[in-house]
Amino acid sequence: MPDGILGWILIGLVAGILGKLIMPGKDPGGIIVTILIGIAGALLAGFVAPSIGVDLSSTLSSYIAATIGAVVLLALYRLVMARRVR
Template structure:
């Protein structure tokens, strides 16, 4: 995947949408929040992979890692928003 801003947005969009499909539910936010969650998940996955000395070289590996990161970020987002709304 290209390392440009457009590439990060594309992988973020796909990872965010897949993350929401894996963890369905009512979440505040729409299209932009989905992209931001996906991009944050991609950054998280990249950071974890780099710290573990794992090279994500294939296209599907990047998307799978970013989706896993998006699921983690979405779970944290829901935890924070739920506690704040109590």
């Protein structure tokens, strides 16, 4: 598990890029917003996963949790932005 918020931000950068690869397409905000969403997803995963009993003691599990968080937030972002554009 990364040490502190800086570690989760660094993992979030990777998770944002992985999220973009998992969910390709034209996003309203582009790659920068996707990376920021990845950071937010990583921070969210860092706080939520332990509270629901998910062990993030290994680096791999931290990256997986952060990527899942990024994909979830990216999907929510696309839903919200698609409704705003209409």
